[in-house]
Amino acid sequence: MSGTTMNTGKAAHGSGRAPRARSRTRATGGSVRRAPYAFLFPAVVLFLLFFVLPIGYAVYLSLRKVEVKGLGLGSGARSEVWTGLSNYTAALSDSELVNGALRVLGYGAIVVPVMLGSALLFALMLDTERVRLTSFTRLAIFLPYAIPGVIAALLWGFLYLPSVSPFYFLLDKAGLPQPDLLDGGPLFIALSNIAIWGGTGFNMIVIYTSLRSIPVEVYEAAKLDGCSPLQIALRIKIPMVAPSLVLTFFFSIIATLQVFAEPTTLRPLTNSVSTTWSPLMKVYQDAFGNNDIYSAAAQAVIIAVATLVLSFGFLRVANARSKQEEAR
Template sequence: MTSPAVATSPRIAPSSASRRRATRVQRVAIPYTMLAPAIVLFVLFMAAPILYTVVLSFQTVRVSGLGLGAADKKLIFAGLDNYISALSDPQFVASVVRVLAYGAILIPVMLGLALVFALLLDSRRSRATKFSRVAIFLPYAVPAVISSLLWGFLYLPGISPVVYILNALHISAPNILEPNLVIFAIANIALWGGVGFNMIVIYTALRAIPSDIYEAARIDGATESQIAWRIKVPIILPSLIMTGLFSIIATLQVFSEPTTLRPLTNSLSTSWTPLMKVYRDAFIRNDIYSAAATSVVIALGTFALSFVFLRIVQRRAFGQEDS
């Protein structure tokens, strides 16, 4: 992209006053011109849909009589009705609690494994690091729907090769699709797909640490594990926080895995996670208005949770940089 300032300069009027005015106009216009595509895209595809969702969430359709004619339907202002029914719906509350439990299972394990893998790959004594890195990262490239189908085949007791082998060894395998265990089944799919991505983020941060810090530590007699826990982990803490934040948001939005597994089992309801409930309300029950209200509630909840999380960890992680 060539600079528009250079291109337009020959056309500036000779008088110095007008030139000054022109440059002032340019100074304001050029940045906005260059930002325009981004602003237009943002307004069209982010701000407008969000605003529309909010508008929808305050509306509802009122039917009269049998509701079989166009005249029998009216769009009316619903006030906070949709919000009240969303927040007072026991299914919604249950789905939020379920997703928090899911996050409590998934996030520590996923980030823990990602950190361990990253530290191992970064360690001087590791062999075949390139291959391992790709191997751990590869599941991230598999779309969640596909990986859920793959795991579904491994979970279903009737066709699972794992269950078959365990049975052949006379070990009774628990049915992981049972209502009490299915949360682990789904966390496992997300874990399989998510560890690689988080590992790469952490690993990249590790590679950015100057090696003279390690040399100094070794001269002081630090062992490899001491270097890992006392030097590497504190330095990459911002990366850990960022991956943690992404994971929290992804957790609240879990949808593909349970939706894909749902037809395979009796254990997953249509409102198993908050987003599944939104999907059901909007596209199965055709009630886009209460779905919009629930979406706004989820978005605000995600926002609040991210904010609280950052608030708690910010001082510890970024304290030195701020002072």
């Protein structure tokens, strides 16, 4: 880049005047030392206000409850008291929360592998030689990233809805059976499909970017040794992009366990999605539907901890595996 050559020119010029530079730096040393703290001030204040404080408050609330005296009428009849871990034990034995967690685990078991598998496949295909129409297909596959989850769920929701879906129209015309996609087992596929559709493109770009950063010489050597494109993909490309695969896995796990907008949007279209379908929906329902912010806070903390344990657990396993491979 032209910028780089210009900079080296400046560096050479600067080193010629090094003694003066040093004295100058010393004179302004105080402001140089203070500057990074001043620059980071807004970020730190926002972090304290909108991350640390809410988390602390959620933990505080999760240890509290409202105690009702008598009939709960009159002032002073309801008071907030410490309750230890009782909100946590109640949440963990709440079958609805446990069922929601199981539903989301099942959903995640479909979404994460299929989404990342397709993202990897598309990235490898984009990186193949002599492949055509790449700028069009890359943009088309990436496009759902720009579409809000709510609208994605709306669009697919209508495509699942027998009265307006073109698929049902064709099935109807052909006299074929029409499965109900918005109930039972198919509902999982229907919901997973929305997430897969929305997430594949972004992950494809992340993987493709790291594929392109592999130096060409690596392939040249393999090709001279007679490796087929498939062998190159399996033996060279996939291992070399493993770190970005681990990263996309990590973030996909976090995002999947937080699923909220898509099932919430499908609710008006089907009776099969309850208000507590995912753990997050249950938290919302308890906090605002049932006005029990204390147990909602405890559940939110549990979800956060579970998410961190799962995602970091995955990271540890992935790292241990890659170390093993290195040792081999």
